[in-house]
Amino acid sequence: MAEDLIIVGAGGFGRETVDVVEAINAAAAVPSWHLCGLVDDALTARNAERLRARGLRHLGSLEDLLARESRPRYVVGIGSPSVRRRIAERLDAAGFSATTLIHPQATLGSEVTVGAGSVICAGARLTTNIQIGRHVHVNPNATVGHDTTLANFVSLNPSSSISGDCVIEDGVLVGVGAVVLNQLTVGRDAVVGAAACVVRQVAGGSVVKGVPAR
Numbered sequence: 001m002a003e004d005l006i007i008v009g010a011g012g013f014g015r016e017t018v019d020v021v022e023a024i025n026a027a028a029a030v031p032s033w034h035l036c037g038l039v040d041d042a043l044t045a046r047n048a049e050r051l052r053a054r055g056l057r058h059l060g061s062l063e064d065l066l067a068r069e070s071r072p073r074y075v076v077g078i079g080s081p082s083v084r085r086r087i088a089e090r091l092d093a094a095g096f097s098a099t100t101l102i103h104p105q106a107t108l109g110s111e112v113t114v115g116a117g118s119v120i121c122a123g124a125r126l127t128t129n130i131q132i133g134r135h136v137h138v139n140p141n142a143t144v145g146h147d148t149t150l151a152n153f154v155s156l157n158p159s160s161s162i163s164g165d166c167v168i169e170d171g172v173l174v175g176v177g178a179v180v181l182n183q184l185t186v187g188r189d190a191v192v193g194a195a196a197c198v199v200r201q202v203a204g205g206s207v208v209k210g211v212p213a214r
């Protein structure tokens with residue numbers, strides 16, 4: 001039987017996550033998920049209309065979700081690593097458990113592990129011996145090379161490329177189209193700007209951009 005699922009965040013990535021859920025269900029003989037709806041504390045009129053147009057339910061705020069008696073599975077469909085961390089910590093403390101969503105058109109090679117709450121989108125390519133932590137977002141067409149670790153709450157934006165033997169620490173955001181060269185560490189909560197090329201270690205908490213990234 002399909003399990004109940006709630007997505008937190010009805011913005012762009014939240015609704016892209018709906019696509020991942022729908023693709024998983026469409027590829028299975030029996031649908032895996034019953035999407036109850038989306039939770040959003042600050043639903044805009046535009047996003048409300050977008051939900052309506054797709055026949056998706058807005059289930060109220062995070063507080064409304066926390067006040068429920070039932071404990072459906074969840075993912076946080078919000079791109080910001082820090083916001084995602086805050087929400088996941090509250091939900092986990094209240095007894096909710098996150099699930100992992102992997103689009104059937106993503107490819108995962110050998111010895112790839114993916115933690116709870118992570119969302120891997122269509123076109124993502126992950127090769128071999130890769131550890132992905134909890135609540136990691138791998139956006140469309142992002143690639144991750146061999147022997148790399150993505151820690152918890154990492155966001156790889158679309159078409160970013162992480163080379164082999166890298167460590168991407170907790171809470172890092174890698175911007176759209178950015179590249180991290182092999183054997184490098186990007187420190188906790190750092191941001192790599194869109195289209196940057198990272199050629200040396202990135203200190204935790206820093207923002208780097210450009211080619212080479214500084």
Ligand SMILES: CC(C)(COP(=O)(O)OP(=O)(O)OC[C@H]1O[C@@H](n2cnc3c(N)ncnc32)[C@H](O)[C@@H]1OP(=O)(O)O)[C@@H](O)C(=O)NCCC(=O)NCCS
Nearest residue numbers: 157158174175176177191192193194195196207208209210
């Ligand atoms: C790098 C980044 C984090 C900087 O954000 P910010 O601190 O708010 O910076 P600002 O927008 O104020 O820009 C500051 C300066 O950096 C420049 N800049 C911004 N982003 C840049 C980038 N990716 N590469 C090179 N220069 C950039 C701006 O032009 C500006 O230059 P100026 O001071 O000469 O005018 C952000 O621009 C970025 O690239 N984020 C990733 C976004 C992304 O992936 N979006 C896709 C979502 S799916």
